[in-house]
Amino acid sequence: MMNAANKACGCFCFTLVFHNGTDDATNAAMDAAIPQLKVDAELATAALDHDGDIEWLDWKIGQLDRNKRMVCVYGSLKFEQESVAGHELETALEEALAATPARLPDLRLQEVEVEMVATLPVRVPLESVCINDITHTAAASNVSDLQSQISRLGIAVLKDALSTAVLQQAKEEADKAIERADKALKARGIDIGHEDFRFKEISSRQKQRFDLLLDMDECVGVNALGTLGPWRQLVEAILGKDVVFQTSVVYSRPGAEEQTWHADGPHVGRTADWTGCGHEAPYALCVFVPLVQFSPELGFTQFWPGSHKYDGLLGFGPVCPLIECAVDGLVDLGAALVYDYRLIHRGMPNTSESSERPMLQFLYHRPTYKEARNYGTQSLFAAA
Ligand SMILES: O=C(O)CCC(=O)C(=O)O
Known part of the structure; x- marks a missing residue:
């Protein structure tokens, strides 16, 4: 045996x-x-x-x-x-x-x-889904259906979730934060877009891609979204009413390359067995909210549905497109993309001439989980 x-x-x-x-x-x-x-x-x-x-x-x-x-x-x-x-x-x-x-x-x-x-080393999720299969109209969506979809596939899209006015305010707040970060990075002599860096508030994520934490006292519109966004009921159904969140703006600029496949967080507890069942419920969820209309040129995020169930899949991301399992998160402005923190995904290149692709990233997690790997410890804004 x-x-x-x-x-x-x-x-x-x-x-x-x-x-x-x-x-x-x-x-x-x-x-x-x-x-x-x-x-x-x-x-x-x-x-x-x-x-x-x-x-x-x-x-x-x-x-x-x-x-x-x-x-x-x-x-x-x-x-x-x-x-x-x-x-x-x-x-x-x-x-x-x-x-x-x-x-x-x-x-x-x-x-x-x-x-x-x-x-x-693990069962390969061979899910046959496209973006339309996982998309629901926000106002008509059913929380328990979404919950079971997230358990099975690790991802759900809510379309028509946010109004133009709400998005506009969020974008203004994010733009201001990006401008301030750029100034501080330049003051430190950092070659933005080409040099890797990691501060308490911002990390580079390969060439021309950045993840900047937003201050919720300054970004009141974004904060309201995190607290009251149309995905909130779903998030609480999965993670509990005492869920906490932090928010960042993830932005890629022209020249941003295809990211390596990765999961944002580790597996904690049981993973699925060879039957494809038995994985632990999520301890954290991410919600991506595009702040501009995505396009193939600007880029989007690509996901491997079902990959959140298996710890042993990390490092095997390149297999996903080979078996035609990658789902393009090419969603319309106004949509929100909710995914399990363990889901394998990657950012796609920004091949546009001069346009930035910003999106909000709400990370909701159980109060017991401590996010410790996506940012550094030294403050960008402390005296250099
Ligand atoms: O840029 C994207 O679409 C995804 C970014 C991402 O997954 C990350 O930085 O961890």
Whole structure:
């Protein structure tokens, strides 16, 4: 009997190429092929598995590329690393699926390619969601539905949550704070945007991206949002009425690069097991509020839904886009994005000519949690 530490999740990409046909015919062929391919892949897994060391876990359909008449399907399985090598699995699946196109000609499959994308120490969340699937109209949203969505996916978007006037005041307050910070950084001779720094109030987050804590006595509009924002009921339902918060403005400037995938906070307590269940409820939530209209050029945040459940996923962020699991947080002005503090995400580049992308970040946490890793200890505003 192997111990649990030797278990791994093998994540596969199955590329299905279809024979020529109209879009409708290709769509219909795809609908028919995917369930059959799943059966064949499961059978191949079972045929290789003599001792119960391999278990089929999950299956997810990617985007259909009409020009190439191609669709990628992703599958994951659990295996004992010491009993079976990843490449053996890949070969067995490849051999089994190579026969499918000829065996089932009605599927119009030309070929099936199998590739192992990654081996991970935990179950890979293979959630198939896009931004619309996780978005709710603020006024019509149901707290318990949102709560279960956040437990399952780690993220929910509330659209039409804030008025133009509220956003305008918040932006004015944030702009003022940014201006003051810029002045203080310059006075210290810091090459803003190129040099890393970490103060009690502000940290650089890779090139041209910054996270500046806001003073709630000065930013009264922002403070009111943190206290009374339309997400507050949801936040209290998850974290309790005694929840506390701190607020920052996260802003990226032209030249900001793609961030590394990361989680804002660590895992505390239980994480999900191989069934994908059993993870601890969140101890902290973040709410992002865009202060300008986001666009692909200005940038946005990309999230890996379901990643908040597993501690062992940290460092495996680059797998997320490879398995088409990344959700673009490209939300409209007026929306608020609520996510579990453990959710893996990254800021995307700002490729615009000259526009800044500021957003408010409310960090709500249980009073027992102490945020200690995102800022420094020395004050930017103390005499240098
Ligand atoms: O810039 C963004 O969109 C996200 C920033 C972020 O996640 C961070 O700085 O920790």
